[in-house]
Amino acid sequence: MGIWNLGIFFFLTLLVFNVGCQRDKAGITVAGSTSVEPFAELLAEEYMRHYPKIHIYTQGGGSTAGIEAVRSGVAQIGMSSRHLSAKEKDLYSVMIAKDAIAIIVHPKNPIKDLPLAIVREVFAGKIKNWKELGGKTGAIILVTREEGSGTREAFQKMVMGKEAIALEALVQDSNGAIRQVVSGDPNALGYISLGLVNEKVKSLNISGVEATSENVIAEKYALVRPFLFLFNGPPAGEAKSFLEFVMSPKSQKLLSREGLVTVLAKSSGG
């Protein structure tokens, strides 16, 4: 009996190890920001469909980890969802898209415009009723993303600063879920990627600036962050060909369909 059990154990171990060791294809690693990762993954899949011999491995870990990875050579391409600091400027960076965050309310909500500072106070739980903002009486229902989400991180950094998002806020785990909740609740206030705003919700002007892709490109709209690809020196080889693929009009169109603002001159926003 003992021998048999041992055999079974080895069999299972082999099985586990086999699954772990599939990295035999030639490939490049793209690592960094978890906000950029899903888009990079999508593009990598597209790319691998066109060039089946190349495998692109995408990894998360955050922008800083991505910068480290590309500097140390662990990754050929780093992903960052923030601008590089002065010390990091030695890396070669290419902006592949911009991501803007829209503050959204129910279409019937009479409020059209909020200053950034007021948005911060509302999300911090200091302003609790729409009446205080000039709307109808009703408790403001905050809707936020879950901890760890790149969109939440960006919102925290660009809007909240050092303030914390109120614990009463409802938490939804995707842009779509936030949109669903806000579209059904006249008292809700949430934030999603600009490209995913549709007719079921209304995006607020921030300090008088309308949330449109034109304003994002013109750098008038405040809640924008860049999505960067980083290289250790000028891109070459497979990394270069993937970058070219990402910057092609077709891929850029794909990105804008997924909710980003393209960096190409002729843009089509949502």
Next chain:
Amino acid sequence: MEIKEIKERFIEKILLLIAFSSITILALITFFIFGEGLPLIWKIGPKSFLLGERWVPSQGEFGILPMIVGSFWVTFGALLLGIPLGLACAIFLCEWTPPWAGMILRSAIQVLAGIPSVVYGFWGLVVLVPLIRNFLGGPGLSILSGSLILSIMILPTIISISEDSLKALPPNYKAGAFALGATHWQTIWRVLIPAARSGIVASIILGMGRALGETMAMIMILGNAVKMPSSILDSARTLTTNIGIEMGYASGDHRQALFAAGVILFLIIMILNTLAIVLSRRRAG
């Protein structure tokens, strides 16, 4: 003869291998959950993990009390609605149902059990949540909506196991009660239900386990706020939805804390299952 015996032994070993592999997977999962989760519980202290009221992973605050309380209220609400309804249905199926109605009811209950939880969640989000928001106030995504949906989800478990245990009673219990002049209702209430009590309790505990473990529908309906709920119209977060909603991007301590919440959930479910097994054994014996 020799070959036959070898063949026999071979088949036996193959079956043993299959049986063991499923158990091995269970063992691996258990080891993994505890291995990942326990270090964090020790690191921040079991007390501040279990009784901490703030869950802010980005600032290293891992208190799961709001989630435990959320799980408790949602499950309690589901049982409050599910037990009377389920039990009434089981009794009706056992005692009064004409055969044609029994057939319709039983297949309807099977359908109820077969609906994926995401469908329950979606229905709740689109139909129930706006109703509660419009008529009772609050965000609508609340403990009340969660409990209502869960009570429907646990009905099949409660009904089928309770009905089985009522049916398994010796017929002379009923005959004896009738012979003593008891009415049908008196027989059910005073004789049959007490006799089938352990099976009914087991069904309730299994339903409770189902309610505690439900994730997808609850993510959609509860609103997931990490605040101590103060009324049934408040949003809440359960232990399972906390894992489900945050696992996507969690890393480091945050990821470990989710496994640690899994450890607590694992222990609660183990206790419930053991209870259910002990109680249903007592029925058999």
